[in-house]
């Protein structure tokens with residue numbers, strides 16, 4: 001009992017400190033051009049926003065694409081898990097300059113800082129290939145992420161992603177916000193699943209499918225999403241999908257133990273290769 005009270009008080013203290021830090025940092029947020037301010041506005045209302053390499057105009061985008069293409073080519077056939085599902089192939093590429101330089105481009109950090117409201121910590125980047133599977137499992141189940149109070153994940157599509165490639169899909173944040181009945185219903189289902197995630201048919205019974213937002217896009221599309229705020233998943237696919245997942249939190253994040261996977265040995269780190277020049 002005493003421990004529970006202590007735990008609750010520590011939680012309240014930490015939330016209060018967080019609110020104070022947000023308010024103290026507000027005057028220091030970088031100024032954004034109107035077209036980038038719209039991204040932050042959409043993230044606040046919707047929980048996700050589509051942009052592109054073209055719109056962001058980052059100097060290192062060509063290097064990023066060149067590196068992605070060449071490291072993807074070194075990925076081998078997918079492994080199967082115990083249930084026979086094809087596991088995603090994930091490379092941690094945080095340590096490779098072409099990826100970390102792009103992920104730390106000032107314009108991108110400025111947009112993210114305006115959304116997060118605090119100095120940003122770039123946690124890392126995964127290069128990831130997802131495969132077709134019969135049933136939903138892993139990140140194809142509906143879930144919310146846990147690294148921090150506000151998280152931004154930048155998903156960069158490395159080829160045209162259409163319905164059959166299993167685009168990122170989410171439930172707009174106003175449909176599951178706190179004090180909304182759906183918030184409790186979906187949390188109950190997440191709890192019942194052991195926080196592994198909810199299947200389409202279960203979510204459909206709470207929030208009908210026609211309210212879900214799918215994010216197909218051409219190569220170079222970037223989905224920015226607060227994956228803590230919104231229920232999300234990768235849709236079932238019949239074709240492979242390759243993308244980069246760049247992860248940002250406040251510095252420090254609320255749950256640093258959930259961030260280590262972006263730089264430690266949880267996933268394979270490819271040997272650094274001498275990149276060949278490619279003509280685009």
Ligand SMILES: [Fe+2]
Nearest residue numbers: 139144145227
């Ligand atoms: Fe997620």
